[in-house]
Amino acid sequence: MPDLTGRVALVTGAARGQRRSHAVHLAEAGADVIAVDICAQIDTVTYPMSTPDDLEETVRLVQAHERRCHALVADVRDSTALRTAVDAGVAELGRLDVVVANAGISGYGGVERGLSDEAWRNVLDTNLTGAWNTCAAAIPHMTHGGSIVLTSSVGGLKGIRNLVHYTSAKHGLTGLMRTLALEHAHQSIRVNLVHPTAVNTPMIMNEGTFRTFRPDLQNPGLDDVREAFVGNNALPVSWVEPADVSKAVLFLASDDARYVTGATLPVDAGALLR
Template sequence: MAGRVEGKVAFITGVARGQGRAHAIRLAEEGADIIGVDLLGEVDTVDYPMATPDDLAETTAAVARLGRRIVTAVADVRDEDALRAAVDTGVAELGRLDIVVANAGISGTAAATDQLSLRAWQTVLDIDLTGCFLTAKVALPHLVAGGRGGSVILTSSMLGLKGQGWMAGYVSAKHGLVGLMRSLANEFAHALIRVNSVHPGNVRTPMIDNASLRGMLRPDLESPTIDDAAAVLGALHLMPVPLIEAVDVANAVLFLASDEARYITGVALPIDAGATAKG
């Protein structure tokens, strides 16, 4: 039985770990080959470690074990030339492009807005918003040239649909992605290219499960674990689930990438255990 994205090729940013890895594996399980990029370097305004070459190797091996091809490159989503080279090389090797998942992102600096440095503000906007713009910019010509339509999925956040203090850069960038998504949906519908955004809640990835955030959420403990922080995190969700798994987001990405969603475009889809439904 053919997979839901059998024979298609997906371009995924931030592919080395977390949600990006989950998307690569889930799409590969359903028949897609993968073009993947990741920074594999630190960001000085972020207080948790970024992905490593070993992380990218693990993603590559996981896709290969599924019998699918994967072409990877080290690229910063803020670097248009590097992104274009990565996708051009991947398409030349794999023969086509059908799916784009602009997933790379950082949480940025947690601070009151009047204490937030311009550098920290600009970095999160450059990666989380401009990085998605550049990803779409370099990939869309391949989708148009292919003449088969396609699916572009931007990774926003539950905080792209609701407010939150002390994260002005992140919240602004993730709200901005909704505007970018709707603009692209209008511009490329004529070519049967669908553009949607996904809005995860608290996902069990290094962006959430790291010493800095755990300590901020539970300052009463010396070395809090993710389980210690769960009660605080869970207060953001409507359902009694403090953390969702990356595969839960990947399942939504798979749906939006598949022909099952062939007439769905311009939609902001929450996968957030009801967080955006809370009063």
Template sequence: MAGKLEGKVALITGAARGQGRSHAVRLAQEGADIIAVDICRQLDAVSYPMATKEDLAETVTEVEALDRRIVATEADVRDVAALKAVVADSVAQLGGVDIVLANAGIAVFDPALPDATAFREVVEVNLFGVWNTVHAATPTMIEQGRGGSIVLTASVMGLTGRGGSGNAGADGYVASKHALVGLTRTWANWLAKHNIRVNSVHPTGVNTPMIVNDVMQEALASLPPGGPDLGNLLDVPMVESVDVSNAIAWLVSDEARYVTGVALPVDAGFLAK
């Protein structure tokens, strides 16, 4: 039986591991071909280990095991020219682009970094990177005339002020994720006439290498006692990547054909507390 995304092509940034890989596999299970993008190198401002070439190769292996096509490229989402080249090359190979998952993101909590550097690095990737990704893909989507769906990966921290600590990197993270809600709404208006829907997803903590690492655990442990409650309402410390992927697989399918401009939490009740 054909999947609900049969014949679609999905561009996914941050696809080498974590949520990005999970999204690639989940959409491939529904029949989509994949354009996978990841920087695959360490950024100086990021203290935890980032994805590698080997991680991206594993994403390729898992998608191809589902008998779907995938074009994987190492590119920096801060480089819009590189993203445009990726889209042009991948579209030539796969026949178009119907879905965009602007998923790449970083967290910076190194107190040794100058404040302006920490703030700027996060915003460059998490906000400018998303803007670049969407603007690299939308001209093709519009020209195709077959509609489409865009999902921006935000966070529960894009819908709440809980967790503020005065750390410049954390400030940049919260600011960038809030900004994605604004982009979701304005882009939903911009692209509606082309039948391109735009939504954002807002996970609570997700069990990925970005969260589950010594640097992040030390940062969380250093928060002052009596601070904001960062726990979920449901009895689970984190959700899994596939929980977010399942929500996205619905959002980009025809089952959600009239859903646009929405900020969708996948948060185990975090925002209801």
């Protein structure tokens, strides 16, 4: 495992899912963690979002690795609140070396499925503008250089039906990443993207997703969609685990990737080959 002892990492959306896994893996590698999450429900999101208790559990798991964790509630859509949170975290932990901008939401819809203006705005504002807000708040503190890892999706490199707002936001992250990588290379700040396939998290494992894959069933469950998920990937797996993505994030955050910047790294079980 890479050694991040003495470094501080910011993780947005850290209360659960991939983001909690990233925070814990970074702590296991020796980093202290600034953990930010909205810990509230967004009206257009149809699955339950994180809670303050979820964020506290992330703190507990980070501290179990004998690392400090400064947890803050903030909405990445609110640039002022996010900047205040990042400033407070850096003041508490002393520096900032790694940024994992992973706060994100999903949903299903399109022109024919009646995607609302509000749902479109919430996904774009969270997944794309939220990543920009995170980088804008963090970069002034990265005075020793460092690594920024943005979380995209296979939907950032190809279109996915019924996910027009999500794939638009994730495609936008590619432009954001490449521009920031150019603009901040002289500061020794590296910026990269990870592109997971479906990940075993609450954002995927919910009734809305199951109904999208199996509209022919009244109450589809996990077993009903497992094979449909396999069909998305080249490798014979339905989805990947959060830890699989965290290991890629850890690589990009570490000195093992010291000359890797502007990269799009799939963790996709071959989904982009389809």
